[in-house]
Amino acid sequence: MALTGCQSMPADSGPTLYQQLGERPGIANVVEDLLYLIVDDERINHQFKGVNVAQFHRNLTDQLCELSGGPCNYSGRSMRELHSDMAITDTQFNALAENLILAMEENNIPTAAQNRLLKRIVPLYSDIRNL
Ligand code: HEM
Numbered sequence: 445m446a447l448t449g450c451q452s453m454p455a456d457s458g459p460t461l462y463q464q465l466g467e468r469p470g471i472a473n474v475v476e477d478l479l480y481l482i483v484d485d486e487r488i489n490h491q492f493k494g495v496n497v498a499q500f501h502r503n504l505t506d507q508l509c510e511l512s513g514g515p516c517n518y519s520g521r522s523m524r525e526l527h528s529d530m531a532i533t534d535t536q537f538n539a540l541a542e543n544l545i546l547a548m549e550e551n552n553i554p555t556a557a558q559n560r561l562l563k564r565i566v567p568l569y570s571d572i573r574n575l
Contacts, residue, residue, distance in 0.1 A: 461564075462514035464557035471512070472505045477547040487539040491530055511564045523571040532573050541565070 465471050479501060483489055492500075509516035520526070541562065548558045569575075 460513050461557060461560045462509070462512040465508070465512050465514075465553060465561065466551070468505065468509050468514060468516060470551065470553075471508050471514070472501070474544075474547045474551050474553070475501055475505045475508065477550050478504075478544055481543040481546055482540070485539060485543060488536050488543075491532070491536070508561065512561060523568050524574065527572045528574050530574075534573070537569065537573060 465474070479497065482492055503518065503520035506516045507518040507520070510518045544565075545558060545562075548561070
């Protein structure tokens with residue numbers, strides 16, 4: 445019985461990305477700090493004028509939660525639809541990614557976890573740039 449039990453246990457592969465990010469509360473903190481960085485960043489802050497901050501915070505938190513494997517459902521509009529009129533440049537995309545990295549640093553997210561999340565964001569690139 446004991447052996448059978450052992451066989452059915454999942455291999456100990458360490459914390460999931462969702463756990464490394466501090467689950468939804470940790471992700472919400474990262475997104476809050478990201479918002480402050482965006483407001484201070486002259487390369488991109490003009491794009492965010494008039495944005496509903498509470499909704500942006502909730503939806504981006506849900507999206508990163510879902511992307512990291514957490515139990516969240518992003519219920520906002522598609523990435524292509526949201527960003528299609530913004531003519532986002534590579535420089536602006538990279539500026540936002542840089543701010544996300546800084547926000548993760550501020551929240552002591554390990555570098556390996558930062559890279560795991562960025563890797564899951566990369567596939568969104570062509571939709572966000574409307575390519
Ligand atoms: C890392 C890449 C990006 C991700 C994962 C991302 C994700 C998102 C998400 C989930 C939303 C929905 C939030 C809401 O419902 O308000 C959103 C909206 C928005 N994003 Fe992005 N985004 C990215 C890059 C960018 C860039 C580079 C810009 C501009 C420089 C940008 C500008 C905006 C704006 C202005 C909105 C609000 C649109 C609206 O309310 O109609 N995003 N983004």
